[in-house]
Amino acid sequence: xxxxxxxxxxxxxxxxxxxxxxxxxxxxxxxxxxxxxxxxxxxxxxxxxxxxxxxxxxxxxxxxxxxxxxxxxxxxxxxxxxxxxxxxxxxxxxxxxxxxxxxxxxxxxxxxx
Amino acid sequence: xxxxxxxxxxxxxxxxxxxxxxxxxxxxxxxxxxxxxxxxxxxxxxxxxxxxxxxxxxxxxxxxxxxxxxxxxxxxxxxxxxxxxxxxxxxxxxxxxxxxxxxxxxxxxxxxx
Numbered sequence: 001x002x003x004x005x006x007x008x009x010x011x012x013x014x015x016x017x018x019x020x021x022x023x024x025x026x027x028x029x030x031x032x033x034x035x036x037x038x039x040x041x042x043x044x045x046x047x048x049x050x051x052x053x054x055x056x057x058x059x060x061x062x063x064x065x066x067x068x069x070x071x072x073x074x075x076x077x078x079x080x081x082x083x084x085x086x087x088x089x090x091x092x093x094x095x096x097x098x099x100x101x102x103x104x105x106x107x108x109x110x111x112x113x
Numbered sequence: 114x115x116x117x118x119x120x121x122x123x124x125x126x127x128x129x130x131x132x133x134x135x136x137x138x139x140x141x142x143x144x145x146x147x148x149x150x151x152x153x154x155x156x157x158x159x160x161x162x163x164x165x166x167x168x169x170x171x172x173x174x175x176x177x178x179x180x181x182x183x184x185x186x187x188x189x190x191x192x193x194x195x196x197x198x199x200x201x202x203x204x205x206x207x208x209x210x211x212x213x214x215x216x217x218x219x220x221x222x223x224x225x226x
Contacts, residue, residue, distance in 0.1 A: 045213045056213075100162065100206055101147065101162065104149075104157045104158070106156045
């Protein structure tokens with residue numbers, strides 16, 4: 001079956017602009033995660049969605065970051081008023097409820113000029 | 114404060130020999146550990162995992178060893194193949210009911226033909 005997909009694969013934007021990144025999880029996976037990987041760093045947890053429960057936003061670095069998940073499937077990560085330090089690869093993952101293994105998408109490389 | 118550390122940023126191994134990738138952690142509440150492999154421009158791919166109640170898990174050429182007292186785990190690849198060349202991330206999960214993965218910064222493995 002299809003894996004996790006993300007779009008766009010690359011995004012270049014100017015400082016101060018808003019961006020939206022999209023994630024389509026594996027069909028049937030109820031849990032969805034966003035991470036980001038800055039240059040030379042490990043993956044940093046951002047936010048977690050599980051079914052209809054309130055998301056865990058504890059990893060979001062600032063209030064410029066928000067995410068939603070519509071209909072328990074597709075998720076959008078929005079970064080408002082982008083800054084150069086937001087430049088990173090943004091990775092989405094999904095998993096079945098109760099299982100430990102998360103499956104990752106290919107990521108969106110965001111470059112803020 | 115890095116809770117998961119991969120102290121070797123890179124490793125070169127001859128084809129056919131053993132590759133040993135190491136990972137140390139500081140949080141004694143971690144109860145599940147995973148290794149992911151990442152090729153350039155792709156998302157991390159799940160490789161192998163181990164629960165904290167075990168000290169070894171084997172899957173084909175890949176074996177993960179866990180030493181809880183030393184808070185250390187390692188991934189052994191035998192025999193190493195050129196296609197194994199990638200960045201390997203160690204990740205850990207914190208306790209039952211948790212879902213966040215805490216990642217190390219990765220080790221770049223190069224298998225030389």
